[in-house]
Amino acid sequence: MDKESPLDPRGLDINPLETRVSRRKVLIAGTVTAASGALPAMATLANEATAPAEARPVVMSKVTFEVNGQSRSLELDTRTTLLDALREHLRLTGTKKGCDHGQCGACTVIVDGRRINSCLTLAVMNEGAKITTIEGLGTPQNLHPMQAAFVKHDGYQCGYCTPGQICSAVAMLDEVKAGIPSHVTGDLTARTRLSVDEARERMSGNICRCGAYSNIMDAIGDVAGGLA
């Protein structure tokens, strides 16, 4: 069973979460200092507004889930999102952090058969879950059909949103197969059929800054056997 290493191979603690917290503390300290120097009356306000209310001890919690068919056990700060657990603790950096607020879809992974934003779920909330990331869909030698279609149709430019787009598209086709309707479905009681409008609506949770949308649609259409 895998156990996360707190150290990277160079022997340096590179937990980015801790790095971020300390940088923030430096910024807060700077703000308060600047305010104190310039405006004594405002210093109290700034201090009250920005000083950490109380130091809370870090709480660690254990979680075990399956990632790409492999059981992984981690002991994590409870604050760790599934996204950060995958990237920073399991070193599966295929899943990308875009907005970190569920707005862009770059972090999309498939959990228990469903696409979700891995940035908006805590790792510890996924005990026993089966997680598939872009690394688990296919390999460079044996691409998943959706990965192959993205390559064939040039469904990307910079590629940052691509793992999320592909995981989302794979699970989206399963949702259509399962008969889940969408906002643009005409008749709620009829069988769901994939069209260009349906695919666009269903993929709206994945933003592509480069605007590769038309090629992404071509790739999805290819795998789906054509879009009506």
Place this chain on the structure above:
Amino acid sequence: MKAFSYERARTPAEAAAAVARQSGAKFIAGGTNLLDLMKLDIETPTHLVDVNGVGLDEIAKADGGGLRIGALVRNTDLAADKTVRRDYPVLSRALLSGASGQLRNRATTAGNLLQRTRCPYFYDTDQACNKRLPGSGCSALGGFSRHNAIVGVSDACIATHPSDMAVAMRVLDAVVETVDPQGQTRAIPIADLHRLPGDTPHIEHTLKPGEMITAVTLPKPVGGTQIYRKVRDRASYAFALVSVAAIVQRDGTGRVAMGGVAHKPWRVEAADAAMPQGARAVASALLDGARTTHDNAFKKPLAERTIAAVLVEAGRTA
């Protein structure tokens, strides 16, 4: 994000008791709104009680021919449920118009009801917001307010409730079932779940500390043509500027509720009564006493036009 302790509850009563036990504790279900806010230090729970393992994830027939929706039923499953699609299509439509496929796969029925406003000043911790920091003022009143509320507002807050689902549930006369930390259950008509901002916009609903939503029940189907029309800045994956949930019967009578205009799903008896008289009368009743800002004054005519579009569509499909 502030550190917090974490536990998994096995039953709803156990979850309610766990939240009541520790000050600053919160339930977490889908987490799609709570974690977003925790990352911004807008929500800073000391303890999270994970309710994903308590069950409450089924949709079943209710007494009197209605439907009982478990609090943990995901938005995707509720929207796709065959009975909901056939008998309560306005609810399916509302759910499908909200968020993204990924978010709907996690977001729950109860969490959707209790989600917090997307007012930009609530989200910006450098700005005054009576909802986030009571007594600090309301930056939205004189700020960028085109998304904000126009009815039921106060000098303290003009935030909207962002849910689409809740607007459909309001027009369907849903009832919210809860369990409290003592194990007592009660039923709250959805009209009484959310509060208007008044002087205390930080108190958004009528649940007691630790009280947990266990289900939402819908009365037996009322038929009619059911429509949810959402107007937004882009065609998908955006919050409503205004939305209209309507159930129109063949004789022109019906019910109507609006989203995007108030601190809660907005329904007015007089507006239901005005349905046969047309959109102007309905809008006038719904928006009676409206108080707009420079930025969101457009919502009044937009509301009337959206209601008109809904009534025309209902007439066409009846």
